[in-house]
Amino acid sequence: MTLIKRAKSQPEAFIQLYDAYVERIYQYLLRRLGQPEVAEDLSSQVWEKVLKKISSLRSDEELGFASWLFTIARNELNQYFRRHKKEEVYALPEILEDESKGPGDLTRETSNVEVIRQILVVLPKKQREVVEFRYFADLQNKEIAKILKVSEKTVASNLSRGLKTLHERLSAIGDFS
Numbered sequence: 001m002t003l004i005k006r007a008k009s010q011p012e013a014f015i016q017l018y019d020a021y022v023e024r025i026y027q028y029l030l031r032r033l034g035q036p037e038v039a040e041d042l043s044s045q046v047w048e049k050v051l052k053k054i055s056s057l058r059s060d061e062e063l064g065f066a067s068w069l070f071t072i073a074r075n076e077l078n079q080y081f082r083r084h085k086k087e088e089v090y091a092l093p094e095i096l097e098d099e100s101k102g103p104g105d106l107t108r109e110t111s112n113v114e115v116i117r118q119i120l121v122v123l124p125k126k127q128r129e130v131v132e133f134r135y136f137a138d139l140q141n142k143e144i145a146k147i148l149k150v151s152e153k154t155v156a157s158n159l160s161r162g163l164k165t166l167h168e169r170l171s172a173i174g175d176f177s
Contacts (some may be wrong), residue, residue, distance in 0.1 A: 028137035067146035129160035
């Protein structure tokens, strides 16, 4: 019996699933939001929904569970943005627009992760989501394809294009590490 199947009826198995995924969900939300308190709240809401709805999950495979879990997280995030009338992405920080500032200024004013998160604004939504799921949630292309309801080939294409654009933007900034 798989852990997913056991988690539907055994609290101990659900706790194992929670322990295995809680940090990945939190990190995904935190990296999208940049606000630890809000990420914690949304993470709690995600797990509350998972607990209530796990018995209705059709798949007993881990791939199906991970896709389902991150779909819930993505939906909660989208609801948060709608409820709070916040933009899904943040405007580029002024430092990125000011070409007179060099890499040293960049690292003093913001962390590398924050820079990358904010540079994601240049990507079309589909590419941005794929990059975020791949690197913020550590999901594989197969899992991302299931969440976004597209083919793995589409995921790979969007990932490749998105990474190319990010690389070009980061190269324009210079060595920011």
